[in-house]
Amino acid sequence: MQLPKSRAALARIEPYIPGKPIAEVQEELGLTDVIKMASNENPLGPSPKAVLAMQETLGAAHIYPDGAARALRQAIATHWHVLPEQVIVGNGSDEVLLLLATTYLEPSDAIMYGTPTFSEYAYAARVLGAKEIAVPLKDETFDLDAMLAAITPNTKLVFICNPNNPTGTYVNADAAQRFLDGVPPGVLVVFDEAYVEYADAPDFPDVLGLLAQGYPVATVRTFSKIYGLAGLRVGYLIGPEAVVADLHRIKQPFNVNAPAQAAAIAALEDQEHVEKSRRMNQAGKAQLYAIFDELGLRCWPSQSNFIFVDVGRPSQPVYEAVLQQGIILRSGAAFNRPNALRVTIGQEHENQRLGTVLKQVLQNLH
Ligand SMILES: Cc1ncc(COP(=O)(O)O)c(C=O)c1O
Incomplete structure (x- = not known):
């Protein structure tokens, strides 16, 4: 059978490696009580109001969703x-990232990001066959001064993951301002703020304020994290009107389904659930810091719902041994940090269980 040749650009695309699903681990290891601390989901789940709202749409499943998502966009606005x-x-915000690339990138154009970071920026550039400028992190934090110096005439999009996945670190308002004041015209600076609702640093940048001041910035956010709706796939971008108009030209007509739109609106209205999730995350973060400290493991202060921890030895065997005990983490190998683990902050009993298992595993591996 003679099939057409796929585009040359595909050779550079590596498949996304997600956190292992619970069902797969249960099946493979014959365990029943498996917990996932791997994909930065909300362990509290969605707001019950969001669940109700999506259920109410199901009887109208024969009707196309509102392609312009007017009610949801109004609610976000x-x-x-x-x-x-x-x-x-x-x-999902994944789609928004790809829309940005599809809207702006010719093969001769480049995007810029810090490394290691969320893999979808590179993916989006590669789909378009565009170039990438990857600037190493400094102290596991986006190095905006180095990024500014590395901008080329063909750089169109800069992605700043803030707080950064996988390290949980952040760039502050001063650094962001300095960067934006130095960026040449013709560059859109995209802050990926998937975890912004968890950030509590007083000097965390106010991207919407910068947008209002007329800087060429956009923020990409999601209902997958603190809103607990990762399975529904809803993300969004807030940016200059001209950017949004171009993205709308290229998006699929019905890209966000009706139950997802309804659930997202209800989730946004239930700020009590968001606050409860935030409080649980803060407590869980303190609990995990104490556990890592007791085990003598270095970790980076996190502005998000996960913690990047250095286990002081290759982390893959630690990851595997912890998995055998029914806890799914992310190993740092995927992020070019072979001694690190990324741990999603769980509920109190989950964090406690991780502490116990990690202690045993580290003792046994010595
Ligand atoms: C930094 C960052 N941006 C975007 C996403 C994608 O989120 P969504 O579920 O909205 O596609 C993730 C998911 O893990 C993320 O960590």
Whole structure:
């Protein structure tokens, strides 16, 4: 059978490696009580109001969703005090990132990001056959001064993952301002703020304020993290109206399904659930810091719902031994940090269980 040749650009695309699903681990290891601390999901789950809202749409499943997602975009705009024309929603923020690449990148163009970071920026550039400028992190934090110095005339998009996945570190308002003041015209600076609702540093950048001041910035956010709706796939971008108009030209007509739109609106209205999730995360973060400290493991202060921890030895065997005990983590190998683990902050009993298992595993491996 003679099939057409796929595009040359595909050779550079590596498949995304997600955290292992619970069902797969249960099946493989014959365990029943498996917990996932691997994909930075909300261990509290979604708001019950969001669940109800999506259920109410199901009887109308024969009707196409609102392709313009007017109600959801209005709800996001109201919540963040921006215009609906500054908002586009996507099938997860993953889709929004790909839309940005599809809208802006010719093969001769480049994107820039710090490394290691979330893999989807590189993926989006590669799909388009565009170039990448990957600037190493400094102290496991985006090095905006080095990034500024590395911008080339063909750089169109800069992705700043803030707080950064996988390290949990952040760039502060001063660093962001300095960067934006130095960026040449014709570059869009995209802050990926998937975890922004967890950030509590007083000097965390106010990207919406920078947007209001006229800087060429956009923020990409999601309902997958603190809103607990990762399975529904809803993310969004807030940016300059002209950017949003171009993204709308290229998006699929019905990219966010009706139950997802309804659930996202209800989730946004239930800020009590968000607050409860935030408080649980803060307590869990303190608990895990104490556990890592007791085990003598270095970790980086996190502005998110996960912690990057150095286990002081190759982390893959630690990851595997912890998995055997029914806890799924992310091993640092995927992030070019072979001694690190990324641990999603869980509920109190889950963090406790991880502490006990990690202690045993580290003792046995010595
Ligand atoms: C930094 C970052 N951006 C974006 C995403 C994608 O989220 P979504 O579920 O909205 O596609 C993730 C998911 O882990 C992430 O860590």
